[in-house]
Structures are given as structure tokens and as C-alpha cells.
Amino acid sequence: MNMAELEDFSKRIQERLASVQRMLDLSIIDLPQNKMKKLGQVLFAIEGILEESEKYVSRQKDQLQHLKTLEQSSQKYLEDLRHLQDNIPEHLPKKKNQVNEPVKVQTNTEDNQSRQPEKVKKVCKGYIKEMEIITIPEYESIPQYMKGRVTYDQLNAAVLCINASVSSKYKILHQPTKTLNNHSRKLHQRFKEQETKDTKGQFFIVEADIREFSETKVDKKFQGILNMLRHCQRLKELRGGGITRYVLL
Template sequence: MTHCELEDITMHLNNRISSIRRVLELRAIAKDQDKRIILEKIGQDVLAIDGLLDQFEKCVVRQKDLLKHLKELEGFFQEDVQDGKHLRDNKPTHMPGKGQQALHGGGPLSESKPADVQTAQQEKPRKTSKNHIREMEFITSVEFESIPQYMKGRETYDQLNAVVQNINKALTGKYKIVHQSAKTLNNATRKLLQRFKEEENKETKGVFFFVEADIKEFTQMKVDKRFVRILNMLRHCQRLRELRGGGITRYVLH
């Protein structure tokens, strides 16, 4: 009910009451049969006013219930706003990639997967385009906590994912050259492509891998003991596996 409607009802009630007062002042003439008809009409008006008052009270109750419901909704809305602000101010530096498990509340990753999971993965191979470059997925906070402390040392979550980012940079640089037409390569990239082919073998067919030389070529990261320790951490999180042969260690993406 709007404000204007309430004013109309109030005015209507006041007019009715004024009429009743005037008639009551003339009740002395009620003995007149003709005037008795007027009094009966007044009685009907009083009953009508009483009905209007009942409707008005019911409307007030409905409006109070609606106001209470709106206040509850406002409280829920404010909670959502606070949650949104918290997510905005505390978003992780690195988000899991598409299809990557968030591992909320899960335990540490095991070195081996159940047979049914392996079978399902074998039955549903990834469909990739010919020139698609696969990248290593970032480490989640739960996975980082699953790494043994002796293996982590002083490395932080952000430092570990910074290395993942550099590895992806090296993979992108390498496989852009691999997928590039040989006619468009210059002498430097032709030499790199020749090295890439020499590092391949029958076990690397259809997989993405990198070697230490790729890290040196495409990033500013040092290949030292710290880098080797981080590779062990990534292997623990099942991001890569080692493939040795011909005096070269190949790091293959899972």
C-alpha cells in the first residue's frame, strides 16, 4: 500500500466519523420514523468502517512481514558483499589451470594413482590440436603443503610457482620453434630446432618435455642445486617425470 492510499483511507475514515458525530448530536429526532432510516444507514456505515479497519490492520501486518523479510535479505546481501571483498583481497597468486583438481580438504598426492583412475585416463586421452603447446599446471596450496619439509627447504609457495612459470616460458619458446615452418627459421632457430630433434627419441613421441639447456636458452633462471631441488618437488607433485638416455635428462610433463 502506497503513502497516497494511506492518506485516502485516513481522510475517508475522518469524514465518516464526522458524519457520525453530527448524526449523534441529532439523536433526539430519532423518534421520527423517517429519521430512524438515517440512523440505520449510519449503523451500516459504522459496520463498513469497521471492515475497512480490519483490512487496514491486515495490510499493516503484511507490510511488517515484508519489511522483516527485506531486512533478512539485506543481511544476506551484506554477507555476500563481505565474502566478495575477502575473495578480491585474498586471491591466490596462481590459480589452478582448467581441469586441475583444487584438492580442497584432500590429502597429499600419492606417487601412484588407483588402477581405475589410470584406466579412465587411458580411455579418455586429451584432444589437442597439432600446434597446441601444453604447459605445466601451477601448484595448489594444498599440494605445496603435502611436500615434505626436508624437500621444500626454504622455498615458498610463490617461489615454487615462479619456477613453474619459467618452465612454461621455456616450453612455449621451444615448441613455437618446433611448430614453426622451417622456411621461416633463421640460422639461430635452425640450430635450436636441430638440437631439439637430437634430444628426441621413441619415448618422447607425443609428449612435451624440456632439458636444462632449454631453461638456459629461454629464461634467466639459473640451473643450479636449487633448481634441481625444485624439480624434485615438482616430481613429488606429479607435474613431471625424468627420462634419461644418451647423457641427457629429459623432464617430461605428466
């Protein structure tokens, strides 16, 4: 109901009330039967108008409540946006490392055509794979029972820890053994012994590597974080020889 309708509504009530007032002023004398009937009609019309006004007031109350709910939601969204603006996470997703991959040039000779199915892509020597940072939508998709009290920043801190451990491990593996000191040479030997045919060409670490190259405690909480990373398809487990290998995907 707009302003014009409201004014018309008020005018109708005033006219009815004025009519009733005139009849009441004449009530000191006997009114004809037709006047009494008209008075009843006027009172009935006023009753209808009052019922209509009550419905209108009820609708306005509902709209007011709806507007208050929208205002609260808008305020919450505004606060969330301000919080995001003031707390931009340090760990932002980044593109995977791209390596220039040499490709063999195809010729028309039968010799080269026969070798065409062979591998044409090679990973540059020294390349070390990194796990991508978990995005906020990925974090929110993790079931609450699995997430527990681990925050978004704690989860990505574990990602950086694993990346650092992988980097330290494969830097040793990429060096000639004769250039390593005694401790690194022992680690190099252990790394080689832990490799299997299933890990060939892949990057993986074990719990001992995390303890070796970081100060992170590999406890029950960290195991839960590994399950979250597995849920986000950042790594997978390969078991064998009494060792669990965490392979980067």
C-alpha cells in the same frame, strides 16, 4: 553450575554459618551433650560444603583456561583468514587446456568397422601442453626436507618459467624450418636430436632449454624445485644420451 544452583549453594553456607554462630553465642554456658554433637555435625557439613566449593572453583578454573585456549585458536584462525584475504596468490589453479578433438564418424560398412581400432583422436596442430599451477594443499603435502626454504610463490614461479620454456621450444618446432633464422634453425635441429621413442607425442625440456628461454639459474635450488614438481606429479625424468629430459605430465 548455573546461577540458581550458585545461589542455593550460598544460601546453604549462610544457614550453616548462622547455626554455628548461634551455638558459639551459647558457648558461654555448658551445652548439653546432644547440642555438642549437633555442633560437630554442622561443622562437618560446612567442611563438606567448603570442599565442594573448592572443587567447583577448580572446575571453573579449568573451563576458564579452556575458553582462553579456544579464544587464542579463534584469534589465530581469524589472523590466518585475514592474511589469506590480503595475500591472495597470483597463481591460481586453472583447468587444463581443452582441445577440440575431431572424431571419425562411425558407419555400418565393414571397411569402416575394420578401421575402428585406429586412432580417433588427434591433437590440434600448434597445441602446446602447460604444467598446472601447484595448489596450496599440494604444496603443504611436500615433505619439509624436500621443500626447504622454497616458498609457495617461488615454486609456482618455477612452474611459469618451465611453461614459458616449453612454449618457446615447441613454437620453434611447430614452424617450418625454412621460416626460421640461423639460431632458431640450430635450436630446431637440437630439439629433434634430443627426441627419442619414449618422448614421442610428449612435451619435454632439458636444462639447456631453461637457460635458453629464461633468466632462471639452473642451480642446486632449482634442482630441488624440480624434485618438488616431480613429487607433485607435474613432470617426470627420462635419461639417455647423457641428457635428462623433464617430461610434462
